[in-house]
Amino acid sequence: MIGVEEIKKKALSKYTTFLESVVNNENIFPLIISGNKKPSKSTKEFDREIRELLSNSKEQKGYGFTIAYETRKSKILGTQSFPSKFSFESEIDYLKFLNKTKEVALFREIKKETFTEFSELKTWMLKYPKKIISNKENWDAILKVCRYFKKNPIPNLYVRELPIQVHTKFIERHKGIIKDLLDILIEDYVNFDASKFEERFNLKFSEPLIRFRVLDSKISEKVFSGISDLSIPVSQFRSLKLKIKRIIIVENKVNLYNILTLPNTENTIVIFGKGYSVSNLKNIEWFNDKEILYWGDIDAQGFEILSQVRSYYPQVQSVLMDTNTFTKFYENDLGTISLVKNELNLTKEEGLLYNRLKAENLRLEQEKIPHGYVINFFNNL
Known part of the structure; x- marks a missing residue:
């Protein structure tokens, strides 16, 4: 029978879809996890698994998954109510179960701030929400870089000369995510044939x-x-x-x-x-x-x-x-x-x-x- 860890794994597999729904202001709940799996081979094992599911369910904890049952007959277990599906009825249930409540609250703040200044990034954010999550602690600094390049698309300075209030090595350490954003924000000024960050975004660099x-x-x-x-x-x-x-x-x-x-x-x-x-x-x-x-x-x-x-x-x-x-x-x-x-x-x-x-x-x-x-x-x- 499916266990709590497998339910969590399946719930996590839907996390990207959930983040996309946040970007689009959509509601995807209730969120269903299939429970179709062969039952245990003994009554003792079956009872233990049911107890574990119940102790981690919304019924017992006040949040998390709700269990739906279907009655059917098993050669070994006889007629029993077997878990058939698990549903997260609300966002609160889902996020508390995954311990993602604070992370998603920050994601919403990032979305709001980013959309306010750079609405053209919506399509990118919808496509790569996990990149935002991976860079959530640095997002304020990333936006500082975006603001500067939006106003100064041809800086003609070395990276460490840029008058941006971030750590001197910040841009060098986060070139991947910054490149993604600048390709969109200053599209008309990007040298798309150049793979080197500095050359791509009109910066000076130490040439061969x-x-x-x-x-x-x-x-x-x-x-x-x-x-x-x-x-x-x-x-x-x-x-x-x-x-x-x-x-x-x-x-x-x-x-x-x-x-x-x-x-x-x-x-x-x-x-x-x-x-x-x-x-x-x-x-x-x-x-x-x-x-x-x-x-x-x-x-x-x-x-x-x-x-x-x-x-x-x-x-x-x-x-x-x-x-x-x-x-x-x-x-x-x-x-x-x-x-x-x-x-x-x-x-x-x-x-x-x-x-x-x-x-x-x-x-x-x-x-x-x-x-x-x-x-x-x-x-x-």
Whole structure:
């Protein structure tokens, strides 16, 4: 037979529905819990379960569930009145049973205050009432943040510079719920393509740096006052629009240093891609008409990163990532097992080598290729 704990579990499963009814000013009572369950196998056990149900019922406690019975015959118990359903006749009965009275009172206060200022959040509150419950102790501070952004949708400040009377780390710790609300409240000003909170809501942030070397001394002198090795924020790098012809992207620092020893090379820059951080190079418009070369490790991950770069710029060509180079310099090193299953954006030859490297977990790191061989290769491009 169903017990008190199972009744509570089923009642809790309806809590979200109840909170939705509060948002909508609806009455969902009486709330019915089904009691259809096989009876106990002994009279003694049946009597014990009935006593437990009665002692926790509204009849005994003054609140909680009311028991409805149906009379039927059982082979073991004979003709008995079996509990058939349990109903919470009122909100008071339901909330006192679940010990949620104070929580719901606070939920109603939050709803009233929020609707008064931000009626456009009703649909969201109806859909995510449990998010409100999870953040109930912080709701006043959350509304302070909402008020500020509603008046200042383009702050252009760092998060901790915002003149909001909340803890300095409050926004950083509650970005998820604040993002949900601001997406609605300042919809016309949200950068929906940006996943980073600061970028999404027009805040300053510490950007990743792009390190690159200008191999053409004339461009270095003309644009950067003779400085050839630079690291600048992504947004500034995007705005450079350098008048060059060729971009070389290398995966790690060792090969960045290798290429730095190249003699003056016209209309060319080399960029340190930092492995998977190469994602920082996407959406750079002035890359679109440039020749782009990618040089990574000859292992599964190297080709996966190559595929990633090629998804940004289809014209990307790999260099020093071929079977001949691998065969010539491979030193029996093992790589990192790849779990990638999707098809990569590789040429036929690259794909064949990738499949072998992945299947056998092989690796030739860039730095294992002799410096002289590298310099000779790039000098003859």
